[in-house]
Amino acid sequence: MSELVLLERRADGVAVVTLNNPKVNALSQAVLAAVYEVAIGLTENPPGAVVFTGGERLFAAGADISEFGDAAQGAVIGAGFHRALNAVAAIPRFVIAAVSGYALGGGCELTMACDYRIASEKAVFGQPEVLLGVVPGGGGTQRLPRLVGPSRAKELLLTGRQVKAAEALAIGLCDEVVPHEQLHERALALAAEVARGALQAHALMKRAVDVGLECDLASGLALELEVFEAAFATDDAAIGVESFRTNGPGKAEFTGK
Numbered sequence: 001m002s003e004l005v006l007l008e009r010r011a012d013g014v015a016v017v018t019l020n021n022p023k024v025n026a027l028s029q030a031v032l033a034a035v036y037e038v039a040i041g042l043t044e045n046p047p048g049a050v051v052f053t054g055g056e057r058l059f060a061a062g063a064d065i066s067e068f069g070d071a072a073q074g075a076v077i078g079a080g081f082h083r084a085l086n087a088v089a090a091i092p093r094f095v096i097a098a099v100s101g102y103a104l105g106g107g108c109e110l111t112m113a114c115d116y117r118i119a120s121e122k123a124v125f126g127q128p129e130v131l132l133g134v135v136p137g138g139g140g141t142q143r144l145p146r147l148v149g150p151s152r153a154k155e156l157l158l159t160g161r162q163v164k165a166a167e168a169l170a171i172g173l174c175d176e177v178v179p180h181e182q183l184h185e186r187a188l189a190l191a192a193e194v195a196r197g198a199l200q201a202h203a204l205m206k207r208a209v210d211v212g213l214e215c216d217l218a219s220g221l222a223l224e225l226e227v228f229e230a231a232f233a234t235d236d237a238a239i240g241v242e243s244f245r246t247n248g249p250g251k252a253e254f255t256g257k
Contacts, residue, residue, distance in 0.1 A: 026064040106138045118186055
C-alpha cells in the first residue's frame with residue numbers, strides 16, 4: 001500500500017481512505033495509481049461503507065501541474081484520472097466524500113465520483129482548469145452537469161470560479177454541510193449506520209441507479225426488475241422479511257450476505 005493514500009478498515013465495517021500527499025494533496029499519477037489500487041481492493045473485498053477524506057485545509061488541490069506537458073502527456077494524465085476515479089465510482093458500497101477544505105479540479109472530480117458529499121463549513125469546490133487554458137480531464141464535464149444541471153455546470157466550468165460550502169449545498173454539488181469540527185464524526189457515523197444494513201441490496205441498488213442514469217427509462221426499469229429479483233436470493237432478504245413479520249420494521253440484524 002502506498003503511503004500517498006492511506007487505508008483504514010475499522011471494526012464497525014467502515015473503510016477510511018485518506019489522501020496523504022503533502023503539502024496540497026495534489027493528485028499526481030502516483031497518487032492516482034494508489035487510489036486505483038485502493039478502490040480495486042475495496043471492490044474485491046468490500047467493507048460496509050467507505051469514507052474518502054484528505055487534509056484539513058486541502059481535500060485535494062487537483063492534478064500535479066508539474067506533470068503537465070504536451071498533448072501526449074495530457075492523454076496519459078487524463079487516462080490516469082479516468083482509471084482511478086471510475087474505479088472509485090464502481091466500488092459496490094456507499095462511498096462518502098468528507099470534504100474539509102479545498103476540493104479543486106481533480107479533487108472536486110474525486111468527490112463527484114463518490115456517492116455522497118459531506119462538506120465542512122470551510123469547504124470550497126471548483127473546476128478551475130479553464131484558468132490554465134485546459135479542460136477537466138477526470139470526469140468534471142460529465143459528472144458535474146449530472147449533479148447541478150447543464151447550465152450551472154457550464155457557468156462553473158467556463159468561469160473556473162470557486163464555490164463555497166453553502167452554495168455547493170444549494171446547487172447540489174454537496175449533500176450536507178456541517179460545522180468544520182464535526183465533519184469526520186458525521187461522515188463516520190453515517191458510514192457506520194449504512195454499514196449495518198443489507199449490503200448486497202446496497203450493491204444492487206447502487207448499480208441500478210448508476211447504470212439506469214445512463215440509459216432510457218424502459219431499460220432502467222428492466223434493470224430494476226433484474227436487481228429486485230436478485231435481492232430475493234440473498235440471506236439478508238430472508239432475514240429482513242422474517243424480522244419484519246416477527247418484530248416489525250427496522251429491527252433486522254443483517255449479515256451482509
